[in-house]
Structures are given as structure tokens and as C-alpha cells.
Amino acid sequence: MLYREEMKKPDGRSLTLYGRTPIRVEGEAPSPNREPLQANPHLRWHPLRGEWVAYASYRQGRTFMPPPEYNPLAPTRDPENPTELPQGEYQVAVFDNRFPSLAQAAHDPPREAVKTAPARGKCEVVVFTKDPSASLAALPLDHIELLMEVWGDRVALLGSDRCIKYVLPFENKGVEVGVTLHHPHGQIYAYPFVPPVPARMQAEELVHYRETGRPLLEEMIEGEVASGARILYLGEHAVSFVPPCARYPYEVWVAPRRAVPGFDRLTPAVRADLARALKTTLLKYDGLWQRPFPYLMAWYGAPADGHEHPESHLHAEFYPPYRSSDRLKYLAGTELAAGMFANDALPEEKARELINVEVVL
Amino acid sequence: MLYREEMKKPDGRSLTLYGRTPIRVEGEAPSPNREPLQANPHLRWHPLRGEWVAYASYRQGRTFMPPPEYNPLAPTRDPENPTELPQGEYQVAVFDNRFPSLAQAAHDPPREAVKTAPARGKCEVVVFTKDPSASLAALPLDHIELLMEVWGDRVALLGSDRCIKYVLPFENKGVEVGVTLHHPHGQIYAYPFVPPVPARMQAEELVHYRETGRPLLEEMIEGEVASGARILYLGEHAVSFVPPCARYPYEVWVAPRRAVPGFDRLTPAVRADLARALKTTLLKYDGLWQRPFPYLMAWYGAPADGHEHPESHLHAEFYPPYRSSDRLKYLAGTELAAGMFANDALPEEKARELINVEVVL
Numbered sequence: 001m002l003y004r005e006e007m008k009k010p011d012g013r014s015l016t017l018y019g020r021t022p023i024r025v026e027g028e029a030p031s032p033n034r035e036p037l038q039a040n041p042h043l044r045w046h047p048l049r050g051e052w053v054a055y056a057s058y059r060q061g062r063t064f065m066p067p068p069e070y071n072p073l074a075p076t077r078d079p080e081n082p083t084e085l086p087q088g089e090y091q092v093a094v095f096d097n098r099f100p101s102l103a104q105a106a107h108d109p110p111r112e113a114v115k116t117a118p119a120r121g122k123c124e125v126v127v128f129t130k131d132p133s134a135s136l137a138a139l140p141l142d143h144i145e146l147l148m149e150v151w152g153d154r155v156a157l158l159g160s161d162r163c164i165k166y167v168l169p170f171e172n173k174g175v176e177v178g179v180t181l182h183h184p185h186g187q188i189y190a191y192p193f194v195p196p197v198p199a200r201m202q203a204e205e206l207v208h209y210r211e212t213g214r215p216l217l218e219e220m221i222e223g224e225v226a227s228g229a230r231i232l233y234l235g236e237h238a239v240s241f242v243p244p245c246a247r248y249p250y251e252v253w254v255a256p257r258r259a260v261p262g263f264d265r266l267t268p269a270v271r272a273d274l275a276r277a278l279k280t281t282l283l284k285y286d287g288l289w290q291r292p293f294p295y296l297m298a299w300y301g302a303p304a305d306g307h308e309h310p311e312s313h314l315h316a317e318f319y320p321p322y323r324s325s326d327r328l329k330y331l332a333g334t335e336l337a338a339g340m341f342a343n344d345a346l347p348e349e350k351a352r353e354l355i356n357v358e359v360v361l
Numbered sequence: 362m363l364y365r366e367e368m369k370k371p372d373g374r375s376l377t378l379y380g381r382t383p384i385r386v387e388g389e390a391p392s393p394n395r396e397p398l399q400a401n402p403h404l405r406w407h408p409l410r411g412e413w414v415a416y417a418s419y420r421q422g423r424t425f426m427p428p429p430e431y432n433p434l435a436p437t438r439d440p441e442n443p444t445e446l447p448q449g450e451y452q453v454a455v456f457d458n459r460f461p462s463l464a465q466a467a468h469d470p471p472r473e474a475v476k477t478a479p480a481r482g483k484c485e486v487v488v489f490t491k492d493p494s495a496s497l498a499a500l501p502l503d504h505i506e507l508l509m510e511v512w513g514d515r516v517a518l519l520g521s522d523r524c525i526k527y528v529l530p531f532e533n534k535g536v537e538v539g540v541t542l543h544h545p546h547g548q549i550y551a552y553p554f555v556p557p558v559p560a561r562m563q564a565e566e567l568v569h570y571r572e573t574g575r576p577l578l579e580e581m582i583e584g585e586v587a588s589g590a591r592i593l594y595l596g597e598h599a600v601s602f603v604p605p606c607a608r609y610p611y612e613v614w615v616a617p618r619r620a621v622p623g624f625d626r627l628t629p630a631v632r633a634d635l636a637r638a639l640k641t642t643l644l645k646y647d648g649l650w651q652r653p654f655p656y657l658m659a660w661y662g663a664p665a666d667g668h669e670h671p672e673s674h675l676h677a678e679f680y681p682p683y684r685s686s687d688r689l690k691y692l693a694g695t696e697l698a699a700g701m702f703a704n705d706a707l708p709e710e711k712a713r714e715l716i717n718v719e720v721v722l
Contacts, residue, residue, distance in 0.1 A: 046606035047577055049558070050565045053606050054695075054703040057710065101695065101703035113584045113605040170694035178691025189695050196700030197410070204411045216408055223474045244474040245407035245414050298698030319697060330539025331692065333531035334415075334462065334550050336680060337659030339557030342415045342462035349418065 002149050005090070010034040013096035017088070018150045020142075024089040030082035032072055032098075039100050041119035042109035043192075051196050054101040054119045073125075073183035074132050085127060091143060092150045093130075094188070097123035102189060104161075120163045120192045124154065128184040135184050135292065136171065137282030141361065144275040151188075151299065152263030158190040159304030166194045166303050169263075174294020176321045176328065186297075194303050202303060202312065209311035215259035217313035220244075225257070230351035233280040237273035240281045242351035247341035249323040249350050250285070250293075254278050255315035262301035262314055276361060278316065283359035285320070295320040363510050366451070371395040374457035378449070379511045381503075385450040391443035393433055393459075400461050402480035403470035404553075412557050415462040415480045434486075434544035435493050446488060452504060453511045455549070458484040463550060465522075481524045481553045485515065489545040496545050496653065497532065498643030502722065505636040512549075512660065513624030519551040520665030527552045527559055527664050530624075535655020537682045537689060547658075555664050563664060563673065570672035576620035578674035581605075586618070591712035594641040598634035601642045603712035608702035610684040610711050611646070611656075615639050616676035623662035623675050637722060639677065644720035646681070656681040 005023035007015045009031040017023045041056035076083045102121025109116040155167045171186035208216040224241045233240035240254045285293035296319040302309035323329040366384035368376045370392040378384045402417035437444045463482025470477040516528045532547035569577040585602045594601035601615045646654035657680040663670035684690040
């Protein structure tokens with residue numbers, strides 16, 4: 001059972017609380033500031049890359065390493081210093097980012113030397129737990145399953161807006177990737193177009209499906225399971241592995257074994273196993289060097305275009321910034337300027353390191 | 362006049378010295394190690410992204426922040442501790458990277474779960490000057506022109522190899538982008554395919570050229586010159602500007618005003634003005650916060666496929682890691698996972714900051 005309570009913040013932003021038991025909240029939805037949000041981001045077309053770039057110039061002033069006594073993602077204790085969340089009974093919270101790169105009310109983009117458009121869409125913050133000192137890895141399996149249901153609810157809800165074409169849940173974790181708030185949380189971006197990376201993925205998946213009648217990632221996973229050399233977790237319904245084409249040394253993918261287009265289409269059994277695959281991966285990461293392991297985690301699913309996507313295969317890709325315990329992998333010339341990743345490490349070797357980390361769920 | 366002297370290092374790598382006056386060198390080409398290079402990188406196909414990834418696992422051991430008394434890019438002083446360069450009369454040096462992601466001798470790639478190929482190609486190091494304490498910005502204009510002739514010579518030479526399809530000169534500068542050697546230098550990657558970013562650029566340029574008969578970037582530059590709002594340098598033949606679609610807050614493009622496919626096709630007059638545009642940009646960067654300004658600089662030209670490319674337009678793109686004097690722009694969820702860049706700053710505002718920096722060439 002998934003309980004959901006929608007609220008409105010005094011500055012107009014929405015807040016949705018989720019839990020396994022009925023939601024109970026004291027008072028109204030809090031907000032660190034009460035002035036109505038003036039977000040009006042716009043898009044500009046990049047003619048040489050053939051892609052949109054989003055501009056939201058007010059973002060420069062966003063929260064940056066607040067003092068430890070103020071955590072905007074913890075439930076409000078002092079009504080004089082409200083945070084983003086209320087006291088009450090709930091487990092996961094989702095609210096509109098105060099500094100969105102994409103906003104539903106975006107309007108009247110400036111005229112520029114390149115084509116422009118309102119940056120319609122939505123940027124949400126997902127608070128994984130009320131406990132500021134927890135982490136996604138530390139959450140109980142049933143809490144991770146709940147989070148996956150929340151992601152499914154958001155993807156379905158945001159995707160039902162006709163101006164939204166793609167919804168991406170992700171988590172940036174660690175100061176190494178620029179994270180300014182350490183309370184466990186992720187984000188969801190709802191785009192008014194399919195962004196370049198998922199668009200490319202979708203195109204490759206579609207070509208393969210049309211040629212073979214099989215989902216591309218499902219076939220890759222069968223090969224990984226058969227070889228076993230890079231498998232971190234193998235359950236009845238879900239799997240975690242270092243992909244044979246890893247671009248980052250410690251890249252890992254987590255997925256259902258059979259193609260499912262999105263979180264909102266997972267059966268309870270598959271979701272439960274996917275939660276085990278995810279938690280196993282996260283515990284192996286943290287166990288590798290016996291310290292919190294930074295990463296970017298993104299969950300790719302089907303575009304939100306109202307069509308069936310039997311070729312799409314929900315999965316997470318983890319991009320960790322380290323290439324060894326004390327060296328970062330900097331993205332530089334060949335990665336950022338050419339788009340060809342050069343990996344110092346063989347995926348099989350990095351998989352072995354992670355396989356050797358023992359974890360207890 | 363461009364003088365060139367080719368030498369062979371004891372480990373088999375090549376070294377080419379360039380100068381405006383005849384090259385004179387004492388002794389043989391030095392090398393920090395004499396064992397023959399065992400570089401055998403391979404490529405793996407990334408099915409979901411439809412792109413190649415290069416694997417060169419020995420690169421983990423590469424030089425990392427050597428002690429200040431040993432600089433492998435300075436001319437050798439102590440024959441017992443040879444560097445990469447000899448004593449002698451020359452101005453710019455190019456040699457094969459000891460830890461290449463791409464190598465001409467690559468052979469017998471491993472069989473893997475995904476398609477593999479030998480990572481044929483070349484990775485060269487370009488030492489801009491013998492002076493370890495200089496910088497590209499600090500070099501005299503005629504030295505920068507010489508460097509552009511060297512880039513042209515390398516692009517033409519590497520591109521004449523039938524297995525090479527694209528040649529990219531670039532410079533990573535600053536610890537913020539992971540640079541381990543501060544002696545002024547750049548790199549050249551010669552790829553056995555057109556990598557994703559220049560491939561996309563080329564495709565957009567070609568479509569535009571076929572539709573309009575005009576090179577895309579040449580038209581953009583005419584618009585920038587007419588507006589003037591983002592122009593950092595405007596000469597008779599070359600220009601420097603913050604593009605209206607900047608993905609990085611301090612992104613700058615430097616280009617000839619008329620389309621030229623590559624360094625090897627520049628006339629002396631255009632090259633001289635392009636050097637002024639480049640030096641102006643670099644001095645403005647360093648002047649902005651009165652300290653060395655880190656960046657990634659990449660020079661895009663036409664593919665090395667033996668065809669004419671009237672649609673291609675040689676230009677540099679600078680991707681600086683800072684979004685303000687004390688804040689880095691981290692690439693995270695939307696940039697790395699979705700491929701949509703979100704920029705905190707309007708290009709016009711950042712252009713104004715750079716326009717206001719006065720420089721003397």
C-alpha cells in the first residue's frame with residue numbers, strides 16, 4: 001500500500017509525502033522562503049551539437065554548504081526557521097526544486113541569435129528518508145521498495161503531462177560530484193523533449209528490437225548472466241553488473257532481468273528483487289574502501305510519449321568519479337570534447353574488486 | 362618557415378621538434394624509460410549509446426604530480442634522469458604519449474560480450490615551449506602562430522594515415538581539470554573513427570550547408586559580429602566570443618571569421634589574426650580573477666577522410682570548470698546522464714565580465 005498526501009507550499013511549490021501508513025502532518029507545508037517562485041528558465045538551441053541548453057540564471061544563488069545546524073531537507077523543528085519538510089508521519093517526500101532548470105510556468109523566452117523556447121518541465125527533489133544521517137545504502141529493503149514505488153508514481157504523474165517527454169530520476173552523491181546537501185536525497189528532471197543520452201539509447205534499443213524482436217539490454221543481461229565475470233548481484237528477477245563497455249572504472253548497471261519500461265510497470269516481486277540488487281550494489285560500493293562511495297546514479301526508462309515501449313528496459317547506471325581509492329577520473333579532452341571515453345581499467349578487473357566485497361543485506 | 366626534425370626514442374616512440382630556425386639537438390632522443398612500449402589498447406562497443414569506449418589498463422600507473430625537481434616535459438639536464446625532451450635549438454616538440462589510449466600497433470583485441478576492435482590511432486603530447494613556467498597565454502604571438510603551424514602539420518600528417526578518421530588537438534589546463542604536469546603542453550588524439558561530438562557537429566554543419574549553401578558556424582559568427590554583445594575579440598580575419606548557446610558559464614569559441622576546414626588550410630594572415638584572437642581570450646581568462654584560469658580547449662576541424670569539407674569550420678571551444686571565482690560547475694545528473702546542460706549564467710552576462718577585462722597583447 002502506498003499512501004500519498006499532496007500539499008502546497010506558501011511560495012506555490014508542491015510537496016508530496018509518501019508512506020506505507022496513512023500520512024499525518026502538523027500544520028501547513030513549510031518553505032524556507034515565502035515569496036512566490038519567479039522561476040522562468042528558457043532553452044536555447046545549440047546549432048553545432050543539435051541539442052537544447054537550459055538557462056536559469058537565478059541558480060547562482062542556490063544553497064551551498066549550509067552550516068550544520070540548518071538542514072533544509074530535515075523536518076522543520078523551529079517554525080521560525082522552516083525547512084522544506086514538515087514534522088509528521090511519512091517516509092519519503094517529493095517537492096519542487098526552488099531553483100529549477102525547467103519549470104511548468106516558463107514563458108516568453110528571450111529572442112536570441114539562436115532558436116529559444118520556454119524551459120517547460122519540472123525539477124523535483126526526492127528526500128529518501130527523514131533521517132539526515134542515513135544513506136540510500138543504509139535504508140531497509142522495504143524502504144527502498146517504497147522509494148521505487150514513489151519513483152514510479154512520479155514518472156507516471158509527470159509523464160502524464162502532455163508537455164513532458166522524458167522523466168529521469170537520479171542521485172548525485174558526494175562532494176566529489178558537487179553535492180551540497182548530505183541528507184539522503186535525489187532529484188527528478190521532467191524534460192519537454194527526450195534528452196540526447198536517453199534519445200540515443202532509445203534509438204539503439206528500437207533498431208535492435210525491430211531487427212531481432214528482442215530488447216537489447218535484456219539480451220546483454222542474458223550474456224552477462226551466462227558469463228558471470230562481471231555480476232555483482234544475481235537474483236531471480238534482477239541483476240547488478242559492471243557492463244562490458246563501462247565508461248567509468250567503477251560503472252555499474254542495475255536492472256530487472258526481463259525488460260520492463262518503467263518503475264510504474266514493476267510487479268511487486270520484481271521490485272523487491274530490484275531493491276535487493278540496488279542495495280547490494282550500494283553496500284559493495286561503500287564497503288570497497290570502507291567509506292561512503294560517491295556516484296551519479298541515473299534511472300533510464302521509456303519516453304513519456306504515451307506509446308508502448310517493449311524495447312525499453314528500465315535500468316540504473318552508476319557513474320562513480322573515482323578510478324582508484326585516491327584518484328579521481330577527470331573528464332577531459334577525449335571525453336568532453338570528442339565524446340570517446342578512455343577507461344584506465346578493464347571492467348572485469350573492477351568487477352572483481354566489487355565482487356570480492358562481502359555484504360549483508 | 363617551419364623547420365621540423367623527426368627522431369626516434371629508445372623505446373620506439375617518435376619525437377618531432379619544430380622551430381622557426383634550423384633544429385639543432387645534442388645527442389639522441391631521450392626517454393624516461395627505455396623498455397619498448399607495450400601499448401595495446403582496445404575498443405569495446407557500447408550498445409546502448411552506440412559508441413566506442415577505449416581501454417588501456419596500464420594507464421593507471423601514469424605520472425601523477427611528480428616532485429618539482431623532475432619535469433618530464435623540460436629539456437633533459439641530467440642524462441642519468443632523462444626527460445622526454447633533449448637539449449637543443451627548437452621551440453615546440455611533439456612526441457608519442459607513453460600511456461596512449463590509442464596506438465597504431467594495437468592488435469588482437471580480446472573477445473568480449475560486446476563487439477571489440479584494436480584501438481588503432483595515436484595519442485601525442487605537444488610541448489608548447491621549453492619554458493616550464495610559461496603558459497599558452499604568455500607566449501609571444503609569433504610563437505602561437507608557430508604552434509598553429511605545428512597543429513596543422515600534425516593534423517595533416519596523422520590524417521594522411523588511412524586508419525585515422527579524425528584528429529583533435531586539445532589542452533587540459535589546471536588541477537581543477539586533473540592536469541598533473543604544469544609545463545605548458547597539450548595533446549593530440551588521432552581517432553580511427555569520427556568521435557560522437559565532432560560527428561554530430563559535422564552532421565549538423567552538413568545539413569545546414571546542403572540547405573543553405575552556407576557554413577553554419579560562419580553564419581553564426583556573422584550574427585555575433587552584427588550583435589556584438591558577446592564578442593571578446595574582433596579582427597579582420599578572426600573572432601572570439603561567448604556563444605549564445607554556451608553550455609559552460611565561461612565557454613568561449615575562437616575561430617576564423619570565414620570557414621576554413623583545418624589548421625593546415627590557414628593563410629598566414631588568417632593564422633596571425635587567429636593567434637591574436639586566441640591570445641586575447643587566454644589573457645582575458647587569466648585577467649578575470651587575476652590568477653591562472655583552468656580550462657579544456659579543443660580545436661575542431663574537418664574529418665580526415667580525404668574529402669573536401671566546405672561546411673567544416675575550424676574553431677576552438679573552451680570549457681572552463683568554474684561558474685564563479687570560487688565555485689566549480691560540476692557535471693552531474695542532467696549533464697552526464699541526460700546530456701542536457703543546465704547553465705546558471707546567461708552567456709551575455711559572462712561575456713560582459715570577459716569583455717571588461719582589459720588585455721595588452
